[in-house]
Amino acid sequence: MKRDAALGRGARLRRAAVSLGERLEAGAVLLVLLIAGSVWAFVELADEVLEGETAAIDRAVLLLLRTPGDPADPLGPPWVEEIGRDVTALGGIAVLTLLTLVVAAFLALRRMRGAAWLLLLATGSGMLASFVLKDLFDRPRPDLVPHGAHVVSASFPSGHSMMAAIVYLTLGALLARVQPQRRIKAFVLSVSILLAVLVGISRVYLGVHWPTDVLAGWTVGAAWALMFWLLARWLQRKGQVEVGEPE
DSSP states (O other): OHHHHHHHHHHHHHHHHHHHHHHHHHHHHHHHHHHHHHHHHHHHHHHHHHTTTTHHHHHHHHHHTEETTEEEEESSOHHHHHHHHHHHHTTSHHHHHHHHHHHHHHHHHTTOHHHHHHHHHHHHHHHHHHHHHHHHHOOOOOOSSOOSSOOOSOOSSOHHHHHHHHHHHHHHHHHHHTOSSHHHHHHHHHHHHHHHHHHHHHHHHTTSSOHHHHHHHHHHHHHHHHHHHHHHHHHHHTTSSOSSOOO
16 A cells, blocks of 8 residues: 555656646747747847838837927926936936846845846846947937937947846846746736836937837847846756745
């Protein structure tokens, strides 16, 4: 009887392991497809921008966010523009760097050093990629409306949108993986996506980016974050990145 019970438990464990492996493989395939789709979307968008095919829609969307007849005046009262500046700061280098360092330090204190290094690598390499892409395309900033924020770099892709997607989606993934309930996972990821979206919209509202700059930033940022999600899954299976908080 004991032997039969032990065999039964062994069979159940094997089935559970196979099921988990299948889910992990399915998740990896999905991530690869999403990464490929994001990269393809960026390449297509960049090609359209370089050929000037997006100029009309860029101008139309930018003017939609301005008072009719007065391109210098963003839609809404002055406090709305101030909110736009507050939101856009969430995608700034200073805020994202500080947030990344604080979260990495917290993970290290929780003995999740692999996850901390992965977060630092995702953010640092993403910033470098943003600088390289801006220099490569060297697209001028919008001159259709006055800028509502100080800018110094090229326009395509939007660095704020790209880095917001990288940092907030990566942080969302790390937090979601240690939450047992699906609704909490969904909430965390939804907030991460919302923050990235709001940062991008604020850049267009303030007139410092064309809409296609923001779309490009989102696609590259999403691809970058997804790539590191995939890397995290692989490292977790090798035991080099923690799955959750240690006891």
